[in-house]
Amino acid sequence: MNTAQYLEEVVTELSQTVPLISENEAEKLVNKILKSKKIFVAGAGRSGFMGKSFAMRMMHMGIDAYVVGETVTANLEKDDLLIIGSGSGETKTLVSITEKAKSIGGTIAAVTINPESTIGQLADIVVKLPGAPKDQSDGDYKTIQPMGSLFEQTMLLFYDAIILRFMEKKGLDSNKMYGKHANLE
Numbered sequence: 001m002n003t004a005q006y007l008e009e010v011v012t013e014l015s016q017t018v019p020l021i022s023e024n025e026a027e028k029l030v031n032k033i034l035k036s037k038k039i040f041v042a043g044a045g046r047s048g049f050m051g052k053s054f055a056m057r058m059m060h061m062g063i064d065a066y067v068v069g070e071t072v073t074a075n076l077e078k079d080d081l082l083i084i085g086s087g088s089g090e091t092k093t094l095v096s097i098t099e100k101a102k103s104i105g106g107t108i109a110a111v112t113i114n115p116e117s118t119i120g121q122l123a124d125i126v127v128k129l130p131g132a133p134k135d136q137s138d139g140d141y142k143t144i145q146p147m148g149s150l151f152e153q154t155m156l157l158f159y160d161a162i163i164l165r166f167m168e169k170k171g172l173d174s175n176k177m178y179g180k181h182a183n184l185e
Helices: 003-020 023-035 045-060 092-104 118-122 149-170 174-178
Strands: 039-043 065-067 081-085 107-112 125-128
Touching (some): 003 149, 023 081, 023 107, 023 125, 023 149, 039 045, 045 065, 045 081, 045 149, 092 107, 107 118
Parallel strands (some): 039 081, 081 107, 107 125
């Protein structure tokens, strides 16, 4: 296959993930974002990069959003929301962060392939995204892509869809959001 054919296959795979995502759980996440004073996002590796882009868009909407582990991250308090993006739901550092947030009284949202995982079990909201585990040894979704790529791509698009739903509920548009775009670039 050539590059265009691979891209076509990736887009096809992504389009097939859409009907597998629970609209009910997605709406719970949007509503919790609307009600929370502060939002924290965490993920490891590429999942973490997707989370950072999500936190950035939330900031553009005027939401008090933070990426766990950054030097300017505020403290999580009772009733704040922690969104954990983890394909396996078993990444040790993320499990530890989830347990700490839960002990403080935070609400946990897990975006994962594996709702039965440790993080999934600790979460108040669980959004299952289709994808194959990094080692692709099991899982109910097959992909031509390496490791967790399909999950990570689906996560980025899911986060962008959450932003669009939030914008709709708050009556925001791109022009209003652009006023919060970084101006020291």
